[in-house]
Amino acid sequence: MxxxxxxxxxxxxxxxxxxxxxxxKRFGDFVAIDDLTLDIFEREFFAxxxxxxxxxxxxMRMLAGFENPTEGAISLAGKDIAGVPPNKRAVNMxxxxxxxxxxxxxxxxxxxxxxxxxxxxxxxxxxxxEMLKLTRLQKFARRKPHQISGGQRQRVALxxxxxxxxxxxxxxxxxGALDKKLRQDTQFELMDIQEKxxxxxxxxxxxxxxxxxxxxxxxxxxxxxxxxxATPERIYEGPNSVYVADFIGDVNIxxxxxxxxGREMYQVDWGGGTLATAxxxxxxxxxxxxxxxxxxxxxxxxxxxxxxxxxxxxxxxxIAYLGNLSTYYVELPTGxxxxxxxxxxxxxxxxxxxxxxxxxxxxxxxxxxxxDS
Amino acid sequence: xRRALLISVPYFWLLVLFxxxxxxVFKISLSDSVLAIPPYAPxxxxxxxxxLTQLDFENFTFLTTDDLYWKAYLSSVRIAAISTxxxxxxxxxxxxxxxxxxxxxxxxxxxxxxxxxxxxxxxRVYAWIGILSTEGFLNQxxxxxxxxxxxxTILNTPTAVYIGIVYTYVPxxxxxxxxxxxxxxxxLIEAAEDLGCSRLQAFWLVTIPLSKNGIIAGCFLVFIxxxxxxxxxxxxxxxxxxxxxxxxxEEFFSNRDWPVASAVAVILLLILIVPIILFQRNEQKQAExxx
Numbered sequence: 109m110x111x112x113x114x115x116x117x118x119x120x121x122x123x124x125x126x127x128x129x130x131x132x133k134r135f136g137d138f139v140a141i142d143d144l145t146l147d148i149f150e151r152e153f154f155a156x157x158x159x160x161x162x163x164x165x166x167x168m169r170m171l172a173g174f175e176n177p178t179e180g181a182i183s184l185a186g187k188d189i190a191g192v193p194p195n196k197r198a199v200n201m202x203x204x205x206x207x208x209x210x211x212x213x214x215x216x217x218x219x220x221x222x223x224x225x226x227x228x229x230x231x232x233x234x235x236x237x238e239m240l241k242l243t244r245l246q247k248f249a250r251r252k253p254h255q256i257s258g259g260q261r262q263r264v265a266l267x268x269x270x271x272x273x274x275x276x277x278x279x280x281x282x283x284g285a286l287d288k289k290l291r292q293d294t295q296f297e298l299m300d301i302q303e304k305x306x307x308x309x310x311x312x313x314x315x316x317x318x319x320x321x322x323x324x325x326x327x328x329x330x331x332x333x334x335x336x337x338a339t340p341e342r343i344y345e346g347p348n349s350v351y352v353a354d355f356i357g358d359v360n361i362x363x364x365x366x367x368x369x370g371r372e373m374y375q376v377d378w379g380g381g382t383l384a385t386a387x388x389x390x391x392x393x394x395x396x397x398x399x400x401x402x403x404x405x406x407x408x409x410x411x412x413x414x415x416x417x418x419x420x421x422x423x424x425x426x427i428a429y430l431g432n433l434s435t436y437y438v439e440l441p442t443g444x445x446x447x448x449x450x451x452x453x454x455x456x457x458x459x460x461x462x463x464x465x466x467x468x469x470x471x472x473x474x475x476x477x478x479x480d481s
Numbered sequence: 482x483r484r485a486l487l488i489s490v491p492y493f494w495l496l497v498l499f500x501x502x503x504x505x506v507f508k509i510s511l512s513d514s515v516l517a518i519p520p521y522a523p524x525x526x527x528x529x530x531x532x533l534t535q536l537d538f539e540n541f542t543f544l545t546t547d548d549l550y551w552k553a554y555l556s557s558v559r560i561a562a563i564s565t566x567x568x569x570x571x572x573x574x575x576x577x578x579x580x581x582x583x584x585x586x587x588x589x590x591x592x593x594x595x596x597x598x599x600x601x602x603x604x605r606v607y608a609w610i611g612i613l614s615t616e617g618f619l620n621q622x623x624x625x626x627x628x629x630x631x632x633x634t635i636l637n638t639p640t641a642v643y644i645g646i647v648y649t650y651v652p653x654x655x656x657x658x659x660x661x662x663x664x665x666x667x668x669l670i671e672a673a674e675d676l677g678c679s680r681l682q683a684f685w686l687v688t689i690p691l692s693k694n695g696i697i698a699g700c701f702l703v704f705i706x707x708x709x710x711x712x713x714x715x716x717x718x719x720x721x722x723x724x725x726x727x728x729x730x731e732e733f734f735s736n737r738d739w740p741v742a743s744a745v746a747v748i749l750l751l752i753l754i755v756p757i758i759l760f761q762r763n764e765q766k767q768a769e770x771x772x
Contacts, residue, residue, distance in 0.1 A: 172675055194674040207672035211690045220686075221676030272676070 114324060115339075116149035123186070125150045125308055126171065126276065131180035133166055133332075140166040141177070142332035153302050153309045155319035158329035159355075164312045167329075168278050171310065172201045185275060195224075200274040204281040206265035208253040214264050215240070215249040221272045239267040242301060259290050266298075270305060279311040283318060295321050316356050320344065328352050344403075350479055353401040358435075360407065360446050362400040366392035366478065374478060376400050380442055385417045388478035402476035404449035407469050409436055409461065416470035422446065424465045429456070436461065438469050503750070510743035511536035521739050540744035550728065550745065554752065557725040560639065560714075561707040564646040568703045569696065571647055572654030576695075577688075579655070580662035591659075594652050606645055606716050613641050613717070637719025645713040650706065654699035661695030662688070694767045701760035709749055725749055 116122040124147035133141040140163045148154045156164040169175045170182060173194035181188050189197060200221070208217050218239050222232045240246045243263040248256050253264065262282065269277055282298070283291045299322050302309050313319050319326045320340040327337045328351075336348045347353035350361060364378035374392055375383040378400065386400055413419055425445060426437040429452075436448045448469050452459075461467055512521040513535075523535040544550045579590045597605060612618045613636040620632040635641050665688065673683035689696075711726030718724070725745065732742035 172671075174671060193679075194671070195677045195679055199675075201672070201675045203668050203672055205666065205668050207666065207668040209669060209672075209687060211693075220673070224677030224682070268676070 114151070116152070117147065117325065122149055124148055125152075125185055126310075127181075127183045128167075129181045129183070131170070131177045131182060133163075133170065133175065134178045139332050141170075143180070144332070144334055146327065146334060146337065148308065148310065150308055151306055153299065153311070153322055153324045155323035155326045156310065156312045156329060157316055157319040157326050157355075158314065160314060162329040163332040164329050165280065166332075168201070168280055168310065168312050171276065172199055172278055173197050198275040199278060200269040200272055200276075201278040202265050202269040202280065202282050204284060206253075206261050206285075208261060208264055208268070210253055213250055213252055214245060214256070217253070217264055218268045218271050220268065225272065235271055239271050242270070242304070243267040258285055259294065262286060262294065266301070270301070270307065273305070274307065276308045276310065279309060281313055282311065283313075283315075291318070292321075298322055320356075328355060330355075346477055347401065347479070350399050350401065350481075353477065353479065358404050358447060358449075360402045360404060362402070362444075362476075364398065364400070366396050366398045367394055368392065373473065374398075376478070380420055380440060380444070382418075382420070384476075385473045386476050386478050387474045390478065390480075392478065392480070397481050399479045399481065400476045401479055402471055404435055404447040405433075406475040407446065407448040407471045409438065409448040409450060410468050410470065411460065411465075413468050414470045417473040419468050419470040420446070421466065421468050424461050424463055424467055427461075427463065434459075436467070438467060506743045506746055508536070509739050510540055510741075510747050511538065512740045513539070514738045514740050519739070520737050540740045541748075543741060544744055544748065549723075550725075550748075553723050553725045553728045554748070556723040557708050557710075558752070560642060560646075560722070560724060561704050561710070564643055564650070564707050565700050565704045567643055568647045568651050568654045569700060572651050572699060573658055573696070575651070576655045576658035576662055579659050580665070587663075594655050597652070602649065603712065606649070606712055609641070609645055609648065609717060610636060613644065636717060637721060639718065639722055641717035641719075642714050642722050642724075645717045646703075646707050646710060649713065650703040653702040653706075657698035657702065658692055658695040661692040665691050694763065694770075697763045698760070698767075701756055701763075705753060705756055705760070708753060 116124075126146075126148040128144050128146040131141055131144045132139065142163075144163075144167075156167060158164050166175060170177055171184075173189070173192060173196075176190055181190060183189060184197070184199065209220065212220065215236055218236045219232050222235055227235075236249075237246075240249055243266060245260065245263055245267060248260055248264075253261055256264070262285070266282070279298075283294055286294060295318060298309075302322075311319070311322065320343075323340060325337060326340055326343050328335045328343065330351060336343060336352045338346070343352065343356055347356065353359045353361070362376065362378040362380075362384060364376045364384075366374045366376055367383075369375045369385070372387055372389055374386050374388055376386055376398060377383055384400055392398055408414065408416070413421075420440055422438040422440040424436055425439040428435040428437070432452060433449055434452055436450070438446045438448060440446060446469050509521055512523065514520060515522045523532045525532060527535075575594075579587060579594075582590055610617070614620075615632045615634065615636070617636070619635070620629070623629045623633070635644070669687050669691070670683050673687045674680070678686060709726050709729075710724065711730055714722045714724040715727050715730070718727075729742055729745050729749070732738050732745060736742075
């Protein structure tokens with residue numbers, strides 16, 4: 109039995125939990141957020157992805173209540189939250205530095221928010237124990253933050269921000285301080301906890317892999333604007349601009365002019381020997397300048413001319429060996445370089461190609477995405 | 482060997498500049514007052530044995546018979562304690578404002594706090610006489626704006642002593658508190674607010690506990706010198722303010738009773754040792770916590 113796909117953003121009957129309506133935020137002359145409109149739905153794991161200074165942290169701070177929008181409105185569960193101070197919002201935040209109180213034990217850190225709600229002692233204790241169990245911290249309850257490891261501190265910060273069962277949890281670069289291995293484990297833990305608690309998570313990150321792994325939808329931001337909002341697959345397979353294609357993962361960009369060629373098919377004159385064939389649902393006029401974006405793993409590399417929609421000959425300029433994968437940098441007669449990625453299914457000693465080998469790179473008409481300038 | 486040499490330097494310092502003078506004062510406190518130079522007996526001229534046999538605790542017994550002394554000690558402790566609280570009340574907001582000031586201002590603000598030390602302490606206390614006296618600047622100013630019709634009597638009252646002590650020692654309160662507050666991570670306050678604290682609660686539950694060590698250090702740095710303070714009460718407090726520093730001065734210079742004065746000094750030191758030990762322990766705990 110197939111599960112129903114979680115996609116409230118495609119359902120016109122769903123009301124979003126959070127709405128940004130034409131939000132602009134200025135700091136003096138600097139425009140941090142530029143006329144931004146966005147809906148985030150309940151139970152979503154929403155990632156704000158972008159380079160530093162793109163405004164993602166400002167968006168998060170506006171949700172937490174530390175900043176107010178200069179123009180526009182932000183609403184949470186249908187209510188405008190402008191001017192509501194942070195302590196009156198059903199929103200909690202996990203800080204990048206974790207911001208654990210150094211003078212309190214792990215237990216007291218987690219209980220801190222609960223005690224502010226005038227709960228009974230027993231209710232606080234029950235909830236804290238629950239959180240300690242969820243984050244597997246029972247053994248460290250009596251320790252101070254400086255007596256535990258970075259990964260444990262991260263879990264305390266998460267437990268503390270989840271303890272009040274907020275409608276919305278904000279995570280500011282939550283895994284930035286962890287090493288790669290721990291980060292990967294923690295990503296799955298985060299997803300697991302998000303699913304268990306059913307809380308809406310908004311995560312800010314500059315790590316695209318992290319965003320792709322954890323998020324139900326990713327918003328790619330640049331200079332205070334959202335460039336694209338979509339599921340990780342859609343962002344990766346169907347970027348809407350050269351910026352997104354380039355920001356997420358590795359990509360070959362062939363720039364040239366489009367020429368319609370059959371139904372939803374185009375030929376791209378990119379300056380190579382032959383025209384490239386590409387499918388695109390988006391219409392292009394004859395002679396319109398365009399960019400063909402092709403992911404390296406969708407390009408095959410062969411010794412003989414293959415039967416493919418697009419094939420170009422070149423020679424191997426460089427090989428980047430990543431263990432499981434190898435990226436071949438193939439130089440074309442025009443001087444352009446194309447990256448082709450293959451899985452290393454054989455041992456390295458039996459590698460087919462080496463430096464300076466003449467090879468053919470090829471891809472299908474549907475492998476790439478045709479983007480306008 | 483080198484380590485022993487290095488460690489011996491502070492111990493030597495302590496021996497020469499603290500223990501030896503203390504031993505001398507202690508010896509005088511056990512002697513008898515005489516009309517001679519020096520004004521006490523016995524001295525080393527009579528030989529070690531004669532000297533040791535003639536020492537007694539007479540002066541310490543005398544201190545308990547006259548209620549002037551214990552009243553002076555008590556009054557000093559009270560004045561020093563109240564001054565410490567007042568200094569904290571003045572110093573904490575200043576330190577807080579300095580720590581919250583824009584980065585580029587902080588060095589200047591710090592300079593302004595230290596600046597009064599460039600003028601002689603004595604001159605600064607004298608200046609307060611000019612401000613606080615009946616015809617002083619303060620009364621003239623209050624007259625000028627029509628707030629009072631009768632001049633206020635501040636000089637030669639305990640109030641003047643409190644003003645003098647707070648004014649003189651407030652930098653010692655500001656600096657350690659500022660050091661503690663400046664290190665405070667601003668995101669901790671935001672985290673407290675995010676978890677449901679009002680501004681005031683966040684201050685009480687996060688800022689105060691995290692600047693506790695600075696507060697304790699500042700309080701000791703004010704309390705300890707204020708307890709033995711002599712110049713401020715004698716210049717600003719007049720005859721109505723009883724402080725042990727003044728009693729000590731009078732015993733030495735007016736009565737020329739060095740043995741009794743020394744006994745007073747020894748007791749004062751014993752009173753001071755308790756807060757000094759507490760202070761040291763606080764410093765040590767802080768050093769351990771920082772590791």
